[in-house]
Amino acid sequence: MALADELRDDVLDRFLRYVRIDTQSDRDSDTYPSTAKQLNLSHLLVTELQELGLADAALTEYGYVFATLPGDPDGPTVGLLAHVDVSPDAPADGVQPQVHANYDGVSELVPGLAPDNSPLLAERKGHDIVTSDGTTLLGADDKAGVAEIMAAVAYLVRHGDVPHATTRIGFTVDEETGHGTDHFDLGEFGADFAYTFDGSEVGEIENETFSAVELKITFTGAFVHPGYAKGKLVNPIKLAAAFVDRLPKDTLSPETTEGMEGFVHPLTIRGDANSATVTIYLRDHDGDKLEEQDAFVRRLADEVAATDPRARVTFERWDQYRNMREKLDERPEVVEAALEATRRVGLEPRLMSIRGGTDGSRLTEMGLPTPNVFAGGNEFHSVREWASVQDMALAAATAVELLKTLAEPRWRTA
Ligand SMILES: [Zn+2]
8 A cells, every 4th residue: 555545544533633623823912822722732742642652742831842753863863843823814713624525626615615716626636625614714734734744653653663764743833923933942852954844735845935024114193182283283094004005016015926026015004193003024035135125115114204294103123034945055955855755655846935934934044954845735824725635645655755765874964
């Protein structure tokens, strides 16, 4: 039996168990993790890892699950990572997963999800497709990755005679809020390099991400009772609106760019009579172009503030993550092993760049090279999210092949 076929039932079983647990994160929270309920899944994973015999499985102080699968003592220690939280951008409470067995390749599975608007679905004729009931997200991002890593570990525990690399397992929190690695202790994790299983289409290995900055731009004016405000009031809400209006409409925006083109994207606007703040995302694969965006956006804001001597503007910058490409290119064997493992499960691997970031972007920057491997989910962060069971099984098989590959002499120097 092909490896993926052998893993399929276990992956599905775990996936259905994990998606029912609400682990939605919250961008506006000040706690870490941002929501305590994420740990409901983390605690379950600790228990399941211990039951598999990974004696050191435990929750870290900040809510990460770390565990060791002992392997080849002479080769590299390899990290496998996935995040337990799901996106705040769609309802996530009470997920009711549905398995559509042997999909006919044409039917609408939940409202709005059909091959017309999700082309990959047509290619999944004959697969077993998992969706939510259409009222919540599914949580394949990234519980597909969690289930695949767990199934791969369970396989290697069952087949104790299969040589594989020493493996560190890490399940993180708060990836979706951009804080997935804030308290990730590389020394405590102790891997030489790692892989996130947080990608999408089977066969895709992502070695390049955006570089990302969040800029908070705050306008203040002059507050006066509006009934007696003639010649005195300067309204910060109007300043913020004028700034947003100056942003380019035909270029440099998410709705007009693709591929390697960057963008600036106003995410929120909040204000009252005293001040108004626009939070804007700056995104480009090229670090120099990102700095040009920063200067450009500040200039637009300064121009708006200059329209009235009583107006003020201040900036607060957060460097969110960096493109992982440059650092990964210094360690080509890390990506090469993922490509090789993908070939060994019978897929043609494709190197991809993401128009976004992963936990691996930050980890790579911090010194742990971490490309992103496909996990098989699609239409992330929406109620139309879906995953093919066969694709998830291929991703789990890729994890197994990766750990086997990295225990071979050729990779010892990695
Ligand atoms: Zn994800």
